[in-house]
Amino acid sequence: MKILTAPSNGGFVREGALALFVFSKECVSGGLFDEHFADMAARLMEEPSFRGKKGKITRLPLLNRGFSAAYLVGLGDRAKNGKESALHENIRSRSAELLRRCRVDGVSKITVLLPDAPSFGTSCAVAEGAELGAYAFSKYKSIPEEERLPEPAELILLDGVDEGVSRGKMFACSQNWAKDIANEPGNKITPVSMGDMAVQWGKDFGFEVSVWDEQRLLQEGMEGIYSVGMGSAHPPRLIHMVYRPSDSVRKVALVGKGITFDSGGLNVKTGDSMRTMKGDKTGASNVFAILRGAAKMDIPCEIHGIVPVAENMPGGKSFRPDDILRIRNGKTVE
Known part of the structure; x- marks a missing residue:
């Protein structure tokens, strides 16, 4: 899977799905969506089944906005992500869960926006988690054409750090090489x-x-x-x-x-x-x-x-x- 970075001020094509990582009890904001979407996202943040809880992912269909869907990915309380290592592990795990969800939904392109400007560490975490989540050992399986869904092929981390993305991808690829042999x-x-x-x-x-x-x-x-x-x-x-x-x-x-x-x-x-x-x-x-x-x-x-x-x-x-x-x-x- 290709993992790229792009500036959030317009240096990317709006297609596929948009994934917003959110902390609970915080507003969803940014210049990638209009007031109508912001209102829908705010309502979801109040839903007891979501509320930005750690590990929760919810999906919104988008019409006439470039992206076909938006995923809100819950990170939980910001205060519980105070330690850098805890935040990185949380983002890594949520990225993997997001990609597994996108595989089930047949989404091939995902654009990710973090709640804060990405650092080397969070860029590394997104790339590692995404590559791990996209993994599947399917070389011996055949899927009927009518049941075949698009697979995750490209992820763009907005404002990501290229060096962090490169390191995270290599960490994940190394783990996936081990899985390939073990499987x-x-x-x-x-x-x-x-x-x-x-x-x-x-x-x-x-x-x-x-x-x-x-x-x-x-x-x-x-x-x-x-x-x-x-x-x-x-x-x-x-x-x-x-x-x-x-x-x-x-x-x-x-x-x-x-x-x-x-x-x-x-x-x-x-x-x-x-x-x-x-x-x-x-x-x-x-x-x-x-x-x-x-x-x-x-x-x-x-x-x-x-x-x-x-x-x-x-x-x-x-x-x-x-x-x-x-x-x-x-x-x-x-």
Whole structure:
């Protein structure tokens, strides 16, 4: 989704929906609408079901005003948003809810007006929340043409700060990259393909990658990872990614669990418990996304991402509940 800024004094096209973020007990004002709309908005601010309450969103159809509809997005009491961090989190969450509502309503273009002049932080919050709210994992779904609705494609933050919008969008895109990996089923992402993905991302985004196969895992004394993955037709891998900028001021290591599917092995799970086990690689998905995001944003920090990847399946080579394994630090575990 495109997220842009524009001056509120007329440097944008009035189409799609207008979204006004409002604090409770405050008047809706601004030069984007006429007296009739201001009167309707004021009445809504008095409605018990809305009143600008935190998390409440209401919609007004607009006729012959350029915009087809207006959304009032409640932020709650201004006094409870006194801390900058609380205000940013509130705006981020409300922006996400707004975009989810616009997706349901089939709105493709949204123009946002905040109650106060946007800062770097609030611009970042709007962009991050909007990008997260617009996310949907639908690559394997088909929708009949007669049921297809326009999807959010563009958001304009009036008087927004470009640098804040850029940072917020990158924060959200990094989270969405993690969601994309986590949502892939076990027949699409395996330990081997995750290793291949890491290598490709390293080439594309400029970080180092090394991948150990099952033979290397045994050589290194890593019987734990090796044993979890050996019941599967897809052998385990250990992935080490390193983002190493020239101006690094500190070093961070992240470890993410990468079980591409967890059937329970010989202690097989029930159907209901197994159904969502593609999500057992979410930790690894987060590490992948952090490395990619850090490289895209030129973060001045050396980041090591370590991801053990395996598929836990029942089979003739599966480890048994009473097996004793020796892990890399020399300890034995049962």
